Amino acid sequence: MMVHPGWTFGVMLAVAIGTAIYYYFNNENPRLNYVYEDPYHPSAPSLQSNTQSPRRRNSNDFQKNCVICFDVLKADSSRRLSCGHKFHESCINRWLSVNNSCPICRKTL
Numbered sequence: 828m829m830v831h832p833g834w835t836f837g838v839m840l841a842v843a844i845g846t847a848i849y850y851y852f853n854n855e856n857p858r859l860n861y862v863y864e865d866p867y868h869p870s871a872p873s874l875q876s877n878t879q880s881p882r883r884r885n886s887n888d889f890q891k892n893c894v895i896c897f898d899v900l901k902a903d904s905s906r907r908l909s910c911g912h913k914f915h916e917s918c919i920n921r922w923l924s925v926n927n928s929c930p931i932c933r934k935t936l
Contacts, residue, residue, distance in 0.1 A: 893918050894931060910934040 893900050897916035906916045912931045914922070919930075928935050 895919065895922060908934075908936060910936075 870911075890899060892898065893905075893913075895914055898915065900913055900915065904915055905913045906919050907913045908929050909920070910929045910932050912929050913931070915924045922930055923936065
């Protein structure tokens with residue numbers, strides 16, 4: 828019995844196409860069968876163990892370092908923006924040459 832190469836190729840091609848079609852239709856939209864849970868689950872309010880009001884900031888708590896370079900701010904080399912945040916003069920000038928907002932609060936200047 829003689830096997831024809833054309834028949835072998837045809838049968839293999841038919842099996843490959845059939846397999847591809849089977850997997851395409853069975854895996855086309857797996858998300859249609861999946862039930863998504865609601866991503867928003869608010870937590871129950873927590874009990875406050877401390878009934879005192881939050882601590883208020885005093886003048887010693889305010890910014891002591893430049894948030895751009897992280898070095899200590901000195902009065903003679905710092906610049907205060909209209910929003911109240913302070914930076915080194917050279918640091919904020921470089922920042923403002925690229926951006927027109929405060930690097931901390933993003934207030935437009």
